[in-house]
Amino acid sequence: MSRVIAEVTPTVLQAFADAWNRHDIDALMSFMTDDCVFEASAGPEVGGTRYVGREAVRAGYAEVWATFPDAHWSNARHFVHGERGVSEWTFTGTRADGTRVEVNGCDVFTFRDGKIAVKNSYRKNRPALPARRALDGLETDTQAIADHWGKGDVYALIVSALNKMSKPLDGLTVEDLAPVDHFHARGFPATIELADRLPIKAGQHVLDIGCGLGGPARYLAKRFQCQVTGLDITKPFVEVANKLTALLRMQGQVKIELGDGVRLPYADGTFDGAYTQHVTMNIGDRRTFFAQAYRVLKSGGFFALTEHGLGEIGNPHYPLPWSMDGSGAYLVTPSETRAYLEGAGFVDIRMEDTGAKYAAAYKAAIEKAQKGELPPLGIHLLMGETAPQKTRNALRNIEEGRTHPIQVICRKPG
Numbered sequence: 001m002s003r004v005i006a007e008v009t010p011t012v013l014q015a016f017a018d019a020w021n022r023h024d025i026d027a028l029m030s031f032m033t034d035d036c037v038f039e040a041s042a043g044p045e046v047g048g049t050r051y052v053g054r055e056a057v058r059a060g061y062a063e064v065w066a067t068f069p070d071a072h073w074s075n076a077r078h079f080v081h082g083e084r085g086v087s088e089w090t091f092t093g094t095r096a097d098g099t100r101v102e103v104n105g106c107d108v109f110t111f112r113d114g115k116i117a118v119k120n121s122y123r124k125n126r127p128a129l130p131a132r133r134a135l136d137g138l139e140t141d142t143q144a145i146a147d148h149w150g151k152g153d154v155y156a157l158i159v160s161a162l163n164k165m166s167k168p169l170d171g172l173t174v175e176d177l178a179p180v181d182h183f184h185a186r187g188f189p190a191t192i193e194l195a196d197r198l199p200i201k202a203g204q205h206v207l208d209i210g211c212g213l214g215g216p217a218r219y220l221a222k223r224f225q226c227q228v229t230g231l232d233i234t235k236p237f238v239e240v241a242n243k244l245t246a247l248l249r250m251q252g253q254v255k256i257e258l259g260d261g262v263r264l265p266y267a268d269g270t271f272d273g274a275y276t277q278h279v280t281m282n283i284g285d286r287r288t289f290f291a292q293a294y295r296v297l298k299s300g301g302f303f304a305l306t307e308h309g310l311g312e313i314g315n316p317h318y319p320l321p322w323s324m325d326g327s328g329a330y331l332v333t334p335s336e337t338r339a340y341l342e343g344a345g346f347v348d349i350r351m352e353d354t355g356a357k358y359a360a361a362y363k364a365a366i367e368k369a370q371k372g373e374l375p376p377l378g379i380h381l382l383m384g385e386t387a388p389q390k391t392r393n394a395l396r397n398i399e400e401g402r403t404h405p406i407q408v409i410c411r412k413p414g
């Protein structure tokens with residue numbers, strides 16, 4: 001297929017980048033001149049291996065995908081100046097031996113007659129990352145993960161703490177329960193911050209995947225006057241969540257059910273939006289998880305995600321809130337998350353590094369615990385005896401670049 005374009009623009013370069021991500025060789029070649037040249041980012045020559053002419057360039061491009069079957073270029077930015085142009089990106093890819101590359105790079109282009117005459121690729125010279133278990137189609141031991149979370153009589157602990165605080169159960173508000181039922185280190189403030197960015201309208205239907213005790217679901221339902229369905233894999237949490245919803249008399253707006261985020265039991269296009277707060281660290285099959293979220297959204301629906309991503313250094317210290325020893329933990333880097341979301345079809349992906357905010361929250365919790373000032377009601381009730389160790393490790397992991405907390409908001413096109 002031949003492509004006739006007056007001049008190459010940043011939009012054309014984005015279409016070229018999209019073809020790389022689709023691994024679509026015919027589309028790629030339609031952007032190239034007949035005498036095109038591809039200078040690869042590696043190889044014995046001073047400019048990297050040089051492929052000259054359409055057939056050679058075609059083979060050179062195909063070789064990239066042969067070397068990295070999951071090759072993906074994310075966060076692409078382009079500029080064009082006359083007959084020259086540049087695309088910057090972050091490349092991720094896994095070799096056959098499992099070692100991984102995640103690196104920034106760019107293509108420096110020369111154009112002629114609205115086509116690419118030369119593509120000259122550069123990548124940072126970074127050592128390969130060690131092989132990791134693939135997160136595609138990876139079956140997780142969901143019972144083990146549910147057992148990890150669902151320890152102890154959480155409802156009794158909450159009621160006992162409320163009694164200590166002289167809070168009668170029949171007059172409880174969403175805010176009263178917030179110290180305990182937003183089960184992530186930054187708690188209620190993080191949910192409020194996320195909600196501030198969500199385009200929810202009254203009467204809409206929103207899905208909370210991995211809703212825990214349902215605090216975020218009840219808060220969003222109250223704040224936006226919307227319907228929220230929550231789904232969680234941990235039966236005791238689902239039971240407590242429904243009891244708390246009943247205490248607040250919110251059953252008309254909030255429904256919490258038992259289920260796996262990787263197998264959403266909802267019809268296509270059911271929800272106006274979906275979010276998942278600090279759940280994906282336990283999701284082995286990220287590709288399916290995001291594909292399911294995408295499937296159940298209406299066109300144009302938002303998807304929001306907060307998680308502890310994997311940091312540059314990797315190898316987090318355990319125990320952590322989501323795993324005692326690394327079992328059932330499946331962390332990926334922020335750029336891998338972006339690539340998974342793009343792969344699922346999400347667009348307008350806005351990613352924020354929340355590391356500093358989480359580090360500050362962990363520090364505050366550690367100081368309070370050291371001074372014996374932890375309030376009766378708090379998420380420490382849910383983390384058991386190892387709560388102090390988990391909190392210290394969570395802080396240390398961020399400080400040492402082992403984890404990388406992020407907040408992401410994107411949407412299904414349409």
Ligand SMILES: C[S@@+](CC[C@H](N)C(=O)[O-])C[C@H]1O[C@@H](n2cnc3c(N)ncnc32)[C@H](O)[C@@H]1O
Nearest residue numbers: 182183210211212232233234260261277279282
């Ligand atoms: C840290 S808690 C967060 C709870 C809630 N999102 C919140 O912010 O309060 C993690 C939750 O993810 C749930 N979870 C883990 N894997 C899941 C899966 N595959 N499907 C549904 N929920 C899951 C756990 O049961 C747990 O309730």
